[in-house]
Amino acid sequence: MEDQKKVMLSGIQPSGELTLGSYLGAIRNWAERADQFDCYYFMADMHTITVRQNPAELRRRTVSQLAAYIACGLDPEKNTLFIQSHVPAHAQLGWVLNCYTMYGELTRMTQFKAKSAQHAENINAGLFDYPVLMAADILIYQPDYVPVGDDQKQHVELCRDIAERFNGIYGPVFKVPEPYIPKVGARIMSLSSPEDKMSKSDHDPNGCVYLLEDPAVMAKKFKRAVTDSETSVRFDPVNKPGISNLMQIYACATGRTYDEIEKEFDGMGYGAFKTAVGDATIEMCRPIREETERLLKDKAYLEQVYTAGAEKASYIANKTLRKVYKKVGFVPR
Ligand code: ATP
Ligand code: LTN
Numbered sequence: 001m002e003d004q005k006k007v008m009l010s011g012i013q014p015s016g017e018l019t020l021g022s023y024l025g026a027i028r029n030w031a032e033r034a035d036q037f038d039c040y041y042f043m044a045d046m047h048t049i050t051v052r053q054n055p056a057e058l059r060r061r062t063v064s065q066l067a068a069y070i071a072c073g074l075d076p077e078k079n080t081l082f083i084q085s086h087v088p089a090h091a092q093l094g095w096v097l098n099c100y101t102m103y104g105e106l107t108r109m110t111q112f113k114a115k116s117a118q119h120a121e122n123i124n125a126g127l128f129d130y131p132v133l134m135a136a137d138i139l140i141y142q143p144d145y146v147p148v149g150d151d152q153k154q155h156v157e158l159c160r161d162i163a164e165r166f167n168g169i170y171g172p173v174f175k176v177p178e179p180y181i182p183k184v185g186a187r188i189m190s191l192s193s194p195e196d197k198m199s200k201s202d203h204d205p206n207g208c209v210y211l212l213e214d215p216a217v218m219a220k221k222f223k224r225a226v227t228d229s230e231t232s233v234r235f236d237p238v239n240k241p242g243i244s245n246l247m248q249i250y251a252c253a254t255g256r257t258y259d260e261i262e263k264e265f266d267g268m269g270y271g272a273f274k275t276a277v278g279d280a281t282i283e284m285c286r287p288i289r290e291e292t293e294r295l296l297k298d299k300a301y302l303e304q305v306y307t308a309g310a311e312k313a314s315y316i317a318n319k320t321l322r323k324v325y326k327k328v329g330f331v332p333r
Pocket of ligand 2: 009010011012013044047133134137138146148152155
């Protein structure tokens with residue numbers, strides 16, 4: 001029965017084009033689990049303004065991200081797909097949770113440290129407070145699981161701490177969710193500097209593969225991928241980060257194990273391996289790109305999806321918000 005299904009929730013900031021990392025670390029996992037769970041996926045537009053955005057671009061990317069979600073296999077009939085800023089309860093709960101989150105906890109967040117170094121001229125309060133809004137995004141839907149890549153684990157753990165602290169004072173208001181991190185694909189590294197995570201805000205365009213990118217450009221990036229001075233295709237992330245990263249991508253794209261991949265490319269050079277990884281990735285992304293392009297031609301449909309999504313999400317979110325307001329002592333309206 002619908003009511004007994006476990007709940008899954010996640011979001012991605014439309015702060016740039018979706019990357020192969022966000023697909024393999026997060027979205028693919030969402031789509032694979034869509035039938036087993038009651039799912040909520042959103043475009044985290046409110047999070048993106050912690051860094052300066054071009055408003056027209058942000059609007060375009062938010063809708064394009066929705067089209068990509070659907071193209072990746074998230075059926076809007078089975079999943080609640082919405083835009084974060086359309087559900088004001090996230091920000092409302094965020095304020096309350098601010099008062100149950102410690103300054104010291106937020107200073108320990110590695111993403112805050114990295115982003116404040118990256119944007120030294122604009123270390124705004126929102127950037128610092130980002131994980132609290134993320135905790136509100138999550139807790140307001142009472143999910144069991146939050147499917148994210150490895151880099152977001154610390155934020156989900158903070159969210160659990162905030163939920164436990166709140167529950168400790170007021171009784172069991174929030175479900176305490178688990179991060180849901182894939183075994184392979186949780187941390188895709190940059191193709192040009194394989195010791196760094198592949199990221200859409202990477203300054204080196206060759207390091208990051210975009211999900212909807214032109215296949216010729218994608219192929220070129222894989223051909224240029226940084227490897228090492230050996231010749232054997234072998235999984236060893238410490239000594240061979242570039243090759244191990246390519247193996248991870250190939251494993252995700254083909255479903256093969258590392259052992260199988262080592263055997264397949266035994267005695268062949270890196271050139272053939274890089275081409276094979278590029279080809280497999282291009283084939284994995286092709287249907288997603290084509291479907292996204294098709295969906296983007298139907299703006300009315302996309303608008304209908306995000307409107308219905310916001311309505312359903314608001315209903316659930318407001319229920320939790322009312323409970324929280326009551327617990328902390330606000331007078332009901
Ligand atoms: P930014 O560069 O703006 O920080 P990003 O490229 O790191 O963005 P996000 O939008 O922060 O990507 O991430 C979206 C989702 O994809 C999150 O769940 C995140 O954990 C996951 N993810 C992002 N990059 C990777 C990666 N390289 N490998 C695996 N998962 C990733
Ligand atoms: N912080 C995440 C995006 C995000 C999110 C969330 C993920 C915002 N709210 C709630 C899971 C659940 C990121 O940068 N990838």
